[in-house]
Amino acid sequence: MFSAKVVIFLASLAICYGAPNAKLSSKKLKISPGVDVKIEDYPFVASVQWCNRIYGICENICGGVIVNENWILTSASCAFEARKVIVGESDLNAKHKVIVNVAAKYKHPNFTNKFGPNDLVLLKLSEALTFNDKVQPAKLPSQGQEFNGTFVVNGYNSITTADYSILQAVTNLSLISNDDCYDKFKKLLPYEKIVIDDDSNICTFSGASNTCSGDFGGPLSQNGTVVGTVTWTIKPCGASGAPNVYTKVSNFIDWINQTITENS
Template identity: 40%
Template structure:
């Protein structure tokens, strides 16, 4: 519980003028996205935490097989241990009810063994479901990239995202989406260096991360997008990991776990990947 509160403080105390580094943590989301169309992202799930029968969205995730969800490591380590977890698939609105909606409990969580928590490399985890998803037009797995491939070009981000660029999120019920350009690792690292405090170490990793802009600000990932998919051509290339608050700040990139570097980790744990 202590780490969850620490991340909350990282968001709440961010300077209004100088962006501060921090995890994209639960309950704050995409900046200046637009409403997704019904069924536009059939691989997107809402990962929810519940206590005493009340549930709330805490992270995103991607369906990669009937019984496994790909998400961020900090979506496991930085949320409460007490309570229950489930995923909801087949929805565009968090309060939506439709014939394709599926709610399934999470019975196992596997965090990458080299993820040390907080802001850092190897921020990836797998969630095992109690029963298999039933695939239909609104519930589908997303493809995985080739091992060790390097993405480039434009991407699409989805998540239940805030429309606020301040420290105080304004959260829509509707799934949000934004088209974002990938940044080179050199440009991303330079942008991060420019925002760090003196003596603060740049946590970007060539093996572990990809980044998106625009560095002009105004659009980008934010906290509750954590664990959600950054995609190209229905392939998940990134997992929302960390960035700067306030989200969407000028000069501040969004940072994702590079999925292509974790294909072995996924294959070692997931036995029912689509062929």
């Protein structure tokens, strides 16, 4: 039997995945425990933006990865609201930032919902990016490549307030097995359907969830090579005992290359 406190705690936990349903307003909901970093250290990071067409106001909804001068990789669950992309900025409120419109979107054909495998979309930009020390394409792994060691995840967070427009990083993350990842989530959410797909997903664990709303599609990387993109986590953000789940980029390299070739 669960105690009353345990029942209340479990009721407060839920699976959190990409936009639009993951928009959260609390100032406490941010990448945790992240530190501010310079875009020069992670020049392949992008901010995927939703824009209010009436008022012309845009805000970060997801992270993204620069694949080349014309393409951004992010979470498929972010695709519907993706309107613009910002690159080359540590601070999304900077006056002179590079903003490019999204011209077309190509979801992975086997992505079926906001909480499932194959959570990737390629965004084709309306104009080519100019590369410099703040804007660079990511290094991508080879098809099927495996990784070990430590990793870093980047995000701008949910910026429903201007406080969370700064690029952050959580470092020294380690991979855990997908079985271990599943077991940790089931302990926290015994009545939720947990999907950890071996072909699509990898997980990290640092004792608590690190990513949050606004970070989906953002990169998990190792020495500049993008190993994963944030696909879902648990809320409230920073929940103790919760891993983070990513799309395993190395299993989608053939799809990325084919999609870009066929639509360039």
